[in-house]
Amino acid sequence: MNDILNYEGKICVVTGAASGMGKSTVALLNGLGARVYALDINEPSLPVEKYVRINLGDKASIDAALAELPEKIDRVFSCAGIAGTIYGGRTFSELDVLTINYIGTRYLVDGLIPRLPEDGSVAVIASTGGMKWQLRQNLHLEFAKTDGFEAGQQWYKDHRDELEATFNGLNFAYMMSKEALIVWMKHRAFALSGEHIRLNSISPAATDTPMAEDFSKNANGLRGSHVSNVGAASTPDDQAKALLFLNSDLASYVSGQDLQVDYAFTVKGLHGLQ
Numbered sequence: 001m002n003d004i005l006n007y008e009g010k011i012c013v014v015t016g017a018a019s020g021m022g023k024s025t026v027a028l029l030n031g032l033g034a035r036v037y038a039l040d041i042n043e044p045s046l047p048v049e050k051y052v053r054i055n056l057g058d059k060a061s062i063d064a065a066l067a068e069l070p071e072k073i074d075r076v077f078s079c080a081g082i083a084g085t086i087y088g089g090r091t092f093s094e095l096d097v098l099t100i101n102y103i104g105t106r107y108l109v110d111g112l113i114p115r116l117p118e119d120g121s122v123a124v125i126a127s128t129g130g131m132k133w134q135l136r137q138n139l140h141l142e143f144a145k146t147d148g149f150e151a152g153q154q155w156y157k158d159h160r161d162e163l164e165a166t167f168n169g170l171n172f173a174y175m176m177s178k179e180a181l182i183v184w185m186k187h188r189a190f191a192l193s194g195e196h197i198r199l200n201s202i203s204p205a206a207t208d209t210p211m212a213e214d215f216s217k218n219a220n221g222l223r224g225s226h227v228s229n230v231g232a233a234s235t236p237d238d239q240a241k242a243l244l245f246l247n248s249d250l251a252s253y254v255s256g257q258d259l260q261v262d263y264a265f266t267v268k269g270l271h272g273l274q
């Protein structure tokens with residue numbers, strides 16, 4: 001049979017591998033014969049080739065993780081993230097949210113890209129919470145062009161108020177981190193096209209994972225349903241399948257795209273329903 005996904009024997013790095021969408025991604029990859037390097041702040045329960053502890057909020061921890069990963073990697077699945085300044089029973093600063101979800105994530109991905117072969121591929125998880133990135137496109141593009149971890153943090157400190165002045169909503173830090181991630185993904189994907197390396201994101205709508213409850217806490221309990229007429233949140237498996245599609249041979253000419261995995265939730269506005 002023709003293996004059109006082509007994960008057999010592929011070295012795959014998965015962040016956020018201990019829970020939710022990252023854990024589902026590991027399960028699917030294991031079933032397809034991939035060799036999974038699992039990165040997370042918590043130890044994953046599924047069997048993997050190697051677990052590497054990482055804190056995406058800490059540059060030294062990312063550098064240490066990079067040193068423990070193979071010199072050649074085929075696919076990267078960046079799933080780790082936090083729901084806002086409240087996550088997993090802890091509180092975080094806005095800068096922590098920006099760092100874990102965007103600055104640390106891009107620093108890790110940038111560290112892994114030189115290890116990818118031609119036709120290598122990266123998929124990151126953004127969010128439908130970042131779907132209004134066009135409203136702040138020019139600012140996010142400046143952010144995307146900052147070089148490295150500290151420069152990214154400094155840019156955010158210098159421009160935080162400017163971003164907030166254009167924002168009308170809840171869970172500011174989370175929304176900014178995901179908007180920034182989408183704009184960076186698009187910016188970086190264009191540069192990588194010359195190297196024949198693909199970079200895409202998915203933007204999940206509400207998904208039934210341990211993080212789900214933290215979203216309403218971050219929005220003062222006011223969070224909308226983020227679900228279309230399909231009537232139920234997606235499963236982590238729904239999201240993992242979209243990630244596997246993007247990083248597979250099926251998506252061989254797809255790059256720089258944010259795939260909204262939302263069962264038409266984001267088109268609600270077109271029908272006057274928002």
Ligand SMILES: NC(=O)c1ccc[n+]([C@@H]2O[C@H](COP(=O)([O-])OP(=O)(O)OC[C@H]3O[C@@H](n4cnc5c(N)ncnc54)[C@H](O)[C@@H]3O)[C@@H](O)[C@H]2O)c1
Binds near residue numbers: 019040082205
């Ligand atoms: N659940 C939703 O409704 C939803 C919607 C849109 C987007 N997302 C995004 O999906 C991704 C996966 O989230 P999930 O819903 O599976 O949540 P989850 O909480 O189940 O999984 C997140 C994983 O990230 C890890 N993690 C957290 N902080 C980390 C850090 N500092 N360093 C390394 N690892 C860290 C956690 O240990 C966990 O394994 C996230 O990027 C999230 O923002 C979630």
